[in-house]
Amino acid sequence: MNILVFGATGSQQFNVIEEAKKKGAEVIAATSSEKSFEKLAKAGATPVVANLSDVEKINEITKGVDAIAFLIPVSLPNPFDGLQYAKNVIDAAKTNGVKKIVWNTSGWLESQKVGSPVDDVKLDVQEYLKNSGVDYVIIEPTIYMENMMGPFCAPFISNEKKLAYPTPEAMPIGWIASRDVSAFVVEAIYNESLKADNFKISGLQNLKGNELASEFSDGVGETISYYPQKPQEFGEIMKPMVGEAGASSVAAYYENLQNSKEYPSKFNPEMNGILEKLPVEMTSLSQWASDNRDFFIK
Structure with a gap:
């Protein structure tokens, strides 16, 4: 192949x-x-x-x-x-x-x-x-665990023991590891029965902010608290990488999200059915944090 x-x-x-x-x-x-x-x-x-x-x-x-x-x-x-x-x-x-x-x-x-x-x-x-x-x-x-390695998040973990992300604490997310996504891609290539298929994939845990921080803490062996980052703060950090217009647009999206009472779905509760077709050993948030501990904890 x-x-x-x-x-x-x-x-x-x-x-x-x-x-x-x-x-x-x-x-x-x-x-x-x-x-x-x-x-x-x-x-x-x-x-x-x-x-x-x-x-x-x-x-x-x-x-x-x-x-x-x-x-x-x-x-x-x-x-x-x-x-x-x-x-x-x-x-x-x-x-x-x-x-x-x-x-x-x-x-x-x-x-x-x-x-x-x-x-x-x-x-x-x-x-x-x-x-x-x-x-x-x-x-x-859905949203990659690797996003937490970005400059809007990782320095807060390393320096302040805070997991910063611009989503509300109450918003649950089924974070997924990039390695798992790659494994899904390869399984889809090798499954000859799949010829015209779509799969919405997520991690198996649907974590709100404090739950995310708790899982992360378990993985790195340190107490990390969740910090719902202000959208403008997030935008300022992103500006050098995506430009002023791009940063403003993304900041506005998260501003609307934080003012909302209903959140977009970022979790697929039907993952077990997908795993039957695409058998991938999924990575938990705590396992991912443990694997990448040295990146965050100096």
Whole structure:
């Protein structure tokens, strides 16, 4: 099995390499820069430079591939470019007889367009993929545990023993580890009965803020309290990374969330049924925190 992985240099898809290697796959990892070659090769992949906008190159590296693990880059300067990039990959897959595309959507898809370019473009990609004629599986993960490693959270844990996140304490979330998502992607590639399927996946624990902090505390062996971060504080920290407009937009989203009495669902209570089709050993929040203790506790 030859598997082509997009986004393998980032935390969302990097573990696809190891999970695919466990199955005996040959892995090709596309990257936009040769600077990532050493990291990808060390993980067991064959790295290739390929820009998603380069139709000819995408077509070239897709030849001889059995399956594609796809991801739209998270922070595109123009989110609408994601649709064209996805079309380039899907078209190349169809031309070269790729058996299956498994798309990690980096979050649950909306049921309809909501006026957010990042979210809305994914619905266009979904429609294009469904109509492509290529077998596909769409994996929709909830919020990643790895988000807690971000600059808006990790320094608060290390310096103040506070788990900072801009969601209300009362809002439950089914946090999921990126390694688990990668395992779902690989299982979906190998399950030949899945040809046109969507799975909304989450962790098995639906944790409110104080419960999250308690699980995290158990994992790292330190008492960590939950800190519902003020959206503006979160936005200021994010500004250097996503720009002023992007930071303001995200801060406004969390502001609305904190003023709301009803919260969007971030947990799938039907995970046991999904695990029957895609057998993945799930990671608890406390286990994840224990595995990453040295990152947070200095």
